[in-house]
């Protein structure tokens with residue numbers, strides 16, 4: 456997939472992508488860095504993987520730092536922002552990509568803590584550190600965005616409910632964000648081929664990916680979806696603040 460962002464178009468800007476040690480977040484960080492942004496590669500536990508992304512960006516002539524922070528830990532979120540601003544300056548683009556809830560042994564309420572409470576805390580913590588005209592992009596799935604009207608696989612349901620709760624909590628902050636001159640976009644995509652989440656869901660529901668692919672016509676891969684997330688950091692904000700990626704015809708709109 457080619458980078459949707461023009462080379463140099465983000466020169467002088469600072470971007471922070473949560474959960475960018477792998478997958479969609481890592482490819483989004485690469486695209487933003489290629490366009491000239493100085494990028495924070497945030498990770499929870501996979502420091503070597505995050506450092507590898509930073510090295511790749513630097514070898515391509517870009518600028519990046521890896522900053523570890525468990526987003527469910529308020530103190531580590533606060534120090535992530537302090538380090539970002541101290542080393543790179545105020546943040547122009549905040550991509551809320553990190554997500555989870557299917558991990559074992561994290562406690563029953565982990566999905567809500569990460570996908571709702573932590574997202575809200577990250578946005579609140581970011582506000583004093585945002586540059587003028589900054590943009591926040593929240594990444595979600597159709598399965599989560601439409602969970603109130605369209606059921607999903609049981610293994611994913613707690614994640615879907617928590618991500619939708621996170622989206623709703625952030626949307627409730629729209630007046631505050633607008634008053635602060637901060638733009639907000641939700642990027643919602645179908646299942647993405649080649650991700651850990653899709654692999655776990657396929658294992659629990661053999662044939663699920665093929666069935667979804669047939670219904671949707673096609674599924675995006677990681678780099679294609681990341682390109683949409685990267686484009687959402689600069690494209691005009693849709694009227695309903697939602698950028699849909701891929702087919703939504705199998706999902707019932709809210710009444």
Ligand SMILES: NC(=O)c1ccc[n+]([C@@H]2O[C@H](COP(=O)([O-])OP(=O)(O)OC[C@H]3O[C@@H](n4cnc5c(N)ncnc54)[C@H](OP(=O)(O)O)[C@@H]3O)[C@@H](O)[C@H]2O)c1
Nearest residue numbers: 474476478479499500501525526553554595596647650652
């Ligand atoms: N996968 C799909 O099919 C799909 C479809 C549509 C939308 N999306 C959305 O795309 C985004 C990325 O999905 P993905 O499949 O690429 O995710 P992923 O492979 O599961 O990667 C998750 C990232 O989040 C980080 N992370 C997890 N818990 C964290 C925490 N507590 N604090 C900080 N970072 C944390 C991980 O860091 P560590 O590795 O260091 O733990 C990792 O970098 C999500 O918002 C997801 O909802 C995914």
